[in-house]
Amino acid sequence: MVVPTTAAHGLIMSLPPWQLSLRRLSATKPVFLRLQTLPFSVSVPRDVRQRPGAVRRAQHASVGEALSPLYAGEAPLEGRVSAEADKSPTAVATKLRGKPRPKQRDDGSSHGAQPRKAPQQPTASPTSEAQASAAAALERAVAQIPADSRSLATYKLIRHSASEPLTVKSSRAEVHQLAAAERFFDRHPCQLLYSAASASPRQHAPNAHIPEVAILGASNVGKSSFLNALVGRTRGRGGVAHVSQRPGRTTLMNVFGVGPRPKIPASLVKKGAAPPRHSLILVDTPGYGYRSQASWGEAVTGYIRGRHMLRGAVLLLSSEKGRLLPEDEWLLRTLAEANTRTLVVLTKADKGRHENWPARCGAMADTLLRVLRNMNKSVGGGWRTATGATGDVFITAAGMDTTGKLGNGAGMGGVRAAILEMAGYTLQDKVAKKDEAVTYTGPIVSFDDIPGQ
Ligand SMILES: Nc1nc2c(ncn2[C@@H]2O[C@H](COP(=O)(O)OP(=O)(O)OP(=O)(O)O)[C@@H](O)[C@H]2O)c(=O)[nH]1
Numbered sequence: 001m002v003v004p005t006t007a008a009h010g011l012i013m014s015l016p017p018w019q020l021s022l023r024r025l026s027a028t029k030p031v032f033l034r035l036q037t038l039p040f041s042v043s044v045p046r047d048v049r050q051r052p053g054a055v056r057r058a059q060h061a062s063v064g065e066a067l068s069p070l071y072a073g074e075a076p077l078e079g080r081v082s083a084e085a086d087k088s089p090t091a092v093a094t095k096l097r098g099k100p101r102p103k104q105r106d107d108g109s110s111h112g113a114q115p116r117k118a119p120q121q122p123t124a125s126p127t128s129e130a131q132a133s134a135a136a137a138l139e140r141a142v143a144q145i146p147a148d149s150r151s152l153a154t155y156k157l158i159r160h161s162a163s164e165p166l167t168v169k170s171s172r173a174e175v176h177q178l179a180a181a182e183r184f185f186d187r188h189p190c191q192l193l194y195s196a197a198s199a200s201p202r203q204h205a206p207n208a209h210i211p212e213v214a215i216l217g218a219s220n221v222g223k224s225s226f227l228n229a230l231v232g233r234t235r236g237r238g239g240v241a242h243v244s245q246r247p248g249r250t251t252l253m254n255v256f257g258v259g260p261r262p263k264i265p266a267s268l269v270k271k272g273a274a275p276p277r278h279s280l281i282l283v284d285t286p287g288y289g290y291r292s293q294a295s296w297g298e299a300v301t302g303y304i305r306g307r308h309m310l311r312g313a314v315l316l317l318s319s320e321k322g323r324l325l326p327e328d329e330w331l332l333r334t335l336a337e338a339n340t341r342t343l344v345v346l347t348k349a350d351k352g353r354h355e356n357w358p359a360r361c362g363a364m365a366d367t368l369l370r371v372l373r374n375m376n377k378s379v380g381g382g383w384r385t386a387t388g389a390t391g392d393v394f395i396t397a398a399g400m401d402t403t404g405k406l407g408n409g410a411g412m413g414g415v416r417a418a419i420l421e422m423a424g425y426t427l428q429d430k431v432a433k434k435d436e437a438v439t440y441t442g443p444i445v446s447f448d449d450i451p452g453q
């Protein structure tokens, strides 16, 4: 996308310090090898950088002002209250001294097995009347969910949208769509295709036809767990993406193929190249923030800005934090400016006090929808909102007890359907590729339905 000079300037001004430094470096000296050794934050001393939250606080002062127009005229946010509170010298000192290092344990399958923590007090209770009534509306909606699916199933997700906080009913047509999405993901094994350390085209397989969707978010937010859930490889079946309690586990962009083999006319396949084997590409990415590296940020942003077939992004935000991090907002802006459809998912709703999750996640989702709307306005209103791709916020809770399957679009089925739509598929009884209005070179390829539907 071509960014006007003023917008580009505005973007630079709103970048967190590590990005500013990278831009300055890359403007004068495009040495990527050197950048690879830079930590994600180059402005914070190493010992401080190693501690959770330290980078964010250091960045907050400079980024906060640039971000404030996004909130102009809105009710104060919970997160902003706690961020301000965090800035007190005692709070900072306590955090820097006292935060224990997470227990190191890698596994590919055991989700939600984190050490038990004492229940956390929410950082701030909803203050405004609007927040209180939104929370009450959510709780009423939860009460309407049939008892057998009220507690979130493992990796089942709840959809939250501005008009209808929780989707509890679904039409016949939606049931068909969900079933089609389920077949798309479940009938065809997901496969790791390759891993890339940067956005360089040399590191990525050429792709002219297959839509790609990136899974993004801070380190440890649950990106790899989410990808495993999406492709049906959760507990017992062994995940395709490595999951760990230790932040910074995923260090490369891991590219997976899912869905059926597309029927692409031989004339469209480059001579000597193998025809694509999957209808959708999912990219698990390294996280930003704690234990991350500058080179990962370069790789991910370069990929977002430059990858030809990138059709959508899933941004994961931890509901545990109760607010957006400056890095989250920066990434949202990058996605908006690159005009990449974005689906937002709040993870870890089961953390903290369970009974509070509807209020906590509902307030965060409302805040988020406002931020998305404002961001959309600030990039000229063309952030592909017409598709509704940014109209819903999904909420995940891997650690909650499971009692049943949500067959109404509020479960993983709903998020699968949303991702397929973002990727450009229509979902009726079967999954088909729809024509794209976006500019992309090469002919429009229509993918046939899944065999056996
Ligand atoms: N309680 C709870 N734990 C979760 C949830 N989702 C993921 N986890 C746990 O969070 C930890 C981190 O998950 P990952 O999927 O590795 O997170 P990631 O974002 O890929 O992390 P990096 O690759 O390090 O950036 C693991 O211990 C997961 O089991 C959730 O919804 N609830």
Ligand SMILES: [Mg+2]
Pocket: 223, 224, 225, 242, 243, 249, 250, 284, 285
């Ligand atoms: Mg990961």
